[in-house]
Amino acid sequence: EVQLLESGGGLEQPGGSLRLSCVASGFSFTSYALTWVRQAPGRGLEWVSTIHTGGDTLYADSIQGRFTISRDNSQSTLYLQMNSLRSEDTAVYYCARGTSDTYYRFDYWGQGTLVTVSS
Amino acid sequence: EIVLTQSPGTLSLSPGERATLSCRPSHNVINKYLNWYQHKPGQAPRLLISGASSRATGIPDRFSGGESETGFTLTISRLEPEDFAVYYCGQSVFSPTTFGQGTKVEIK
Numbered sequence: 001e002v003q004l005l006e007s008g009g010g011l012e013q014p015g016g017s018l019r020l021s022c023v024a025s026g027f028s029f030t031s032y033a034l035t036w037v038r039q040a041p042g043r044g045l046e047w048v049s050t051i052h053t054g055g056d057t058l059y060a061d062s063i064q065g066r067f068t069i070s071r072d073n074s075q076s077t078l079y080l081q082m083n084s085l086r087s088e089d090t091a092v093y094y095c096a097r098g099t100s101d102t103y104y105r106f107d108y109w110g111q112g113t114l115v116t117v118s119s
Numbered sequence: 120e121i122v123l124t125q126s127p128g129t130l131s132l133s134p135g136e137r138a139t140l141s142c143r144p145s146h147n148v149i150n151k152y153l154n155w156y157q158h159k160p161g162q163a164p165r166l167l168i169s170g171a172s173s174r175a176t177g178i179p180d181r182f183s184g185g186e187s188e189t190g191f192t193l194t195i196s197r198l199e200p201e202d203f204a205v206y207y208c209g210q211s212v213f214s215p216t217t218f219g220q221g222t223k224v225e226i227k
Contacts, residue, residue, distance in 0.1 A: 004163075035216070037164075045156070045164065045207050047216035060215055094164065103170030104211045105154045109163040 002026040002108045004095050009113030016085050016117070022078040022095030022110055029076040033098040035106060036069065036080050038091035038115075046091075049080065050098065063089070085117045121146055123208050125219035131227040134198050140222045142208035143190035152212035155184055155193045158221075159204045167206075168193060198224070 008020040022034070036048040049069040050058045057069050068081040078095050092114050096106035122145035132138055142153065155168040166175040168184035171191055181196040195202055203226050209218040 037218075044205075044221045045158070045209070045218040047218065050216070058214055096164075098211070103152055103154070103173070105166055105169040105175075106156070106164075106209070106211075107166050107169075107175065109165070111161075111163050 002097070004097065004108055004110035006093065006095055006110045006113040009093065009115045011116045011118065012085050013119050014086060014117055017081070017083045018085065018115060020080040020082065020093055020095075020113055020115070022080075024076045024078065024095075024097070027097070029071075030073045033100070034071060034078045035096045035098055036078075036093055037096055037106070037109075038089075038093045039112075040088070040091040043091075048093070051078070082115070085115075087117050089115060090117045091115060120215060121149060121210055121213050121217050123210060123217055123219035125206075125208060125222045127222060128220070129223045129225060131225050132198055133227045134200055136198050138193075138195040138198055138202075138224055140193040140206055140224075141187065141190060142193070142219050144210065149210050149212050151186075152210055153184075153191045154209045154211075155182075156207045156209060156218075157202075157204050158207060164207070195224075200226075 003025045006022045033052045035050040051069045066084045070079045092112040094112045095110045097108045099107045124143045126141045151171040153171045156164045158164040172184040205221045
């Protein structure tokens with residue numbers, strides 16, 4: 001069974017840092033791109049960042065230069081290092097697996113971890 | 120950036136009724152690379168449809184995806200109580216990945 005389990009969220013002050021983790025199981029971790037998607041309170045889904053199997057990374061403009069996505073294939077874990085946090089980064093952060101055998105899609109998602117940025 | 124516009128914002132229906140949701144891309148270039156996701160509060164989003172019309176594993180056949188003159192549609196033929204949720208269309212064929220703003224299907 002494919003599982004994605006996020007952790008690391010919490011309350012942080014503006015300007016602070018947090019590192020989110022997403023532990024994957026039930027599939028060959030090295031064979032899939034992985035993505036972070038967030039949902040701010042009362043808002044819809046927003047793509048944040050993607051890391052491909054070869055390590056190539058993509059970032060949304062809103063977090064470029066502040067967040068860093070990475071993966072540890074030996075631990076089947078995805079990370080999101082979040083620096084210079086802003087109030088607008090407050091959201092539930094989901095990790096998702098990307099599958100591209102036919103049409104690219106996010107076929108499995110975690111339950112999410114809540115990040116609150118507030119003084 | 121491909122902007123996806125979903126309509127309506129909210130759909131108020133009763134169990135057993137048919138729901139039709141729309142998703143219109145800002146540029147008509149994504150071909151069939153359009154996915155639909157279901158999201159319930161406190162839960163992980165769930166993939167329903169990929170490639171505009173292919174149901175994901177385990178998705179009941181009351182869910183169907185298609186194309187229209189203006190874009191894409193998600194149809195739920197007969198609403199079950201567990202289908203009341205927010206539905207998002209999404210595309211990843213062009214970077215950045217984008218999602219529509221969502222359609223909430225609520226109980227009337």
